[in-house]
Amino acid sequence: MASKLTANGVYEGSRIILPEHREAYLVQEALQRRRGKPTLDEQEMQLIEDAIFESYQECKSITLTVFNPFDDEVLRGVVTSIDKPNRQIKLVRGEEDYSFIKIEEIINASI
Template structure:
C-alpha cells in the first residue's frame, strides 16, 4: 500500500493553504521586521535643524537617514526649501517630514 494512503497520509498529502491564510502569514513575517522610530533628544534635533538650514543657505549636500518601518531610506542632496509650519523640507522635487529624520551627515562624495 502507498505511504499516502496509510495512516494519516491521506490528510497529510491533501493540505492546502488558503489565499487568506497565506496573506496573513506574509503580513506576520513583514511585521516581525518592523523597525521602531528612534527618539531624538533636543540637542540632536537642534543639530539636525542647523544642518538643514546650512544646506539650504550654503548649498551644502547632505546625506539624511529617514525613518521607514520596513527599509533603510536615505535622502542625499541639497535642501531646496524648508517649510517650518508644515514641518517638512524639500530635496530636489520631493518633500519629506522633518520628524522622520533619524540622522544627518555631510555627503562626502560631492
Template sequence: MKENKLTPGSNMMWEGSRIILPEHREMMNLYQKERNRKTKPELAEEEVNIISEQLSESMINESEITIELFTAFGENTLKTGTVTKFDTQLRQIKLESKDDYEWIKFSEILSVR
C-alpha cells in the first residue's frame, strides 16, 4: 500500500472527509460558545436592598459609583458614573459619565462600589 503525503499511513479513500463544511463549523463554534455560557448568580434579598440604597445615594448625592454588570460570556463588565434617573416601570437606571450615558437594567447588576 502506497503512503499518503498528507497523512502517513492513512487510507486515501477517507482523506476528503477531513473537510468541514462552513455550516458544520458554524454549528461547532456555536456549540462551543454555549458550553462556555455562565449563569447569573441569584442575589439575596439583602444584597438587592443594599444595591438599591447605593444606587439611590448616588442619585441623591450626585456621587460617582462603579457598577459590576453580569456578562454571560467572558468577564463581567464594570461601568462608572452617576445615577441620574430611575425607570421603575422598565426596571432600569440611567448611568451618566462625563459626556455619555447608558441605561442599565436592574437584572444585569451584580454589585455596586
C-alpha cells in the first residue's frame, strides 16, 4: 500500500487556496507591477507649461498624458482654469465633464 504522504496522498491532494490568500496574492502582484514616475528636465516641463498656457489663452484643445503608477492616462480637452498656488489645472472634456489635474503629474502635453 502506498503512503498517504506521497503519490497524491492526503497532503498532496488537499491543496486549496483560501479566498483571503488569493486576494492578498493578487494585491501583492499588482504592487509589483507598479512603476515609478519619470523625471522630467526643466526644458520638458517648460514645454508642457507652454502648451497648457496656450490652451488656456486661445481655448485650443490639448492632449495631456497624466502619470499613473500602473498605466498612463491620456486626456483631451481645453484648459479653462490655472491654479498657480496649488499648481493644478482644470481640464474641460465636454459639457459637464471636467477634471482637476496636478501639473506635476503631467508627463506629456501636445496641442
